[in-house]
Amino acid sequence: xxxxxxxxxxxxxxxxxxxxxxxxxxxWLRAVxxxxxxxxxxxxxxxxxESGCGKTTVGRSVLRLVEPTSGEVRFAxxxxxxxxxxxxxxxRRNMQLVFQDPYASLNPRxxxxxxxxxxxEAHGIARGREREARVAALLERVGLPASYRSRYPHExxxxxxxxxxxxxxxxxxxRFVVCDEAVSALDxxxxxxxxxxxxDLQAEFGLTYLFISHDLNVVEHLADRVAVMYLGRxxxxxxxxxxxxxxxxxxxxxxxxxxxxxxxxxxxxxxxxEGEVPSPLAPxxxxxxxxxxxxxxxPCSSLEPSAVRVGEGREVVCHLYPEAGAQ
Numbered sequence: 001x002x003x004x005x006x007x008x009x010x011x012x013x014x015x016x017x018x019x020x021x022x023x024x025x026x027x028w029l030r031a032v033x034x035x036x037x038x039x040x041x042x043x044x045x046x047x048x049x050e051s052g053c054g055k056t057t058v059g060r061s062v063l064r065l066v067e068p069t070s071g072e073v074r075f076a077x078x079x080x081x082x083x084x085x086x087x088x089x090x091x092r093r094n095m096q097l098v099f100q101d102p103y104a105s106l107n108p109r110x111x112x113x114x115x116x117x118x119x120x121e122a123h124g125i126a127r128g129r130e131r132e133a134r135v136a137a138l139l140e141r142v143g144l145p146a147s148y149r150s151r152y153p154h155e156x157x158x159x160x161x162x163x164x165x166x167x168x169x170x171x172x173x174x175r176f177v178v179c180d181e182a183v184s185a186l187d188x189x190x191x192x193x194x195x196x197x198x199x200d201l202q203a204e205f206g207l208t209y210l211f212i213s214h215d216l217n218v219v220e221h222l223a224d225r226v227a228v229m230y231l232g233r234x235x236x237x238x239x240x241x242x243x244x245x246x247x248x249x250x251x252x253x254x255x256x257x258x259x260x261x262x263x264x265x266x267x268x269x270x271x272x273x274e275g276e277v278p279s280p281l282a283p284x285x286x287x288x289x290x291x292x293x294x295x296x297x298x299p300c301s302s303l304e305p306s307a308v309r310v311g312e313g314r315e316v317v318c319h320l321y322p323e324a325g326a327q
Contacts, residue, residue, distance in 0.1 A: 003040065003041060004038045004040055004041070005176060006073070006208070006210070007038050009073075010035075010071045011070075011072070012030070012069045013054075013057050013069055017029050033283070034233060035232070035233065036234070037227050041208050042202075042208055044209040044225075045209065046227070047059070048213060048219055048227070048229065054232040056100075058212075058229075059178040062095075063092070063095055075091065075094070093172040095175075095177075095178075096174040096177050097178045097180065098180065100182065100185060102186075106153040106165065107153070108152065108154060110153075111151060112164055113149035116164065116168050118168075119171045135149055135167075144160060144164070158187075159187075162182065162185075163194070166182075177208070177210075178209075179210070180212045182211075183195060183218060195221060216244075216259040224239070225313070228249065230251050230277075230288060231277065231280060235249045235316070235317045236251075238313070248316040250294060257269060277292075286299070287303075287305055303319070305318055
């Protein structure tokens with residue numbers, strides 16, 4: 001792995017809710033609320049957390065499929081949020097997305113050759129026979145016969161459709177791919193095949209992944225580093241092996257304690273979280289996790305903790321660590 005490919009600083013994505021006086025929003029839904037991280041070239045960086053924590057919004061805002069409210073996103077040194085329409089279109093050849101739902105993400109009116117080859121023609125890379133040859137090679141590389149290019153999405157299984165989605169994402173030879181819950185809709189045996197395919201493609205083409213998932217077993221298998229999100233914020237960021245061996249944040253510990261393991265003899269200390277996840281319309285003061293945290297104490301309810309380094313390339317946002325001061 002080499003230098004930093006993607007840098008995200010203090011990213012916020014707030015959505016207006018309702019209409020108040022003079023048409024102004026009556027409230028703001030804080031889907032992403034001050035997220036920062038870096039992804040090095042050639043690595044797999046995973047975002048994990050409960051549904052609704054903001055993972056997918058982060059991935060889409062990095063690609064500017066959702067416009068951020070504020071913050072900074074730099075890709076290979078370029079300010080993504082400052083790019084005009086034409087520059088952004090050219091940059092997107094290097095930044096692609098594999099969607100969660102292999103059924104809804106493919107146009108049922110197009111055959112596979114059109115789905116995979118559409119971007120090649122739109123970007124002026126290949127047309128006619130050259131496009132057909134590239135599509136055939138892409139299909140074979142993801143494990144599908146080239147003859148399938150004349151078939152339609154409804155003729156394929158979920159795993160095959162996701163292979164088509166991966167081929168489409170690779171058509172422009174990107175450097176960076178966002179995998180948004182890319183295996184969550186698949187059977188477990190098919191998940192393993194797709195994960196192995198993603199790893200092989202990464203090694204072959206030098207890809208960098210932002211891997212978004214709620215499945216910690218999948219993340220442990222694939223990721224180099226992991227960031228844990230809660231209520232629109234990152235609460236822990238660490239190398240994958242260290243995070244799974246020794247989670248620091250109480251929320252990370254609760255996630256791992258609830259994660260099923262295939263060993264029936266394995267025993268984990270249960271971590272009970274009280275209550276429900278607060279609404280991003282009205283996040284609590286102080287640490288956003290404190291209303292549910294079994295280890296909450298004095299400052300947690302009033303002071304917002306800042307990120308503290310607790311090892312090489314590892315940060316945690318929690319008052320349990322003395323260095324965590326108020327922002």
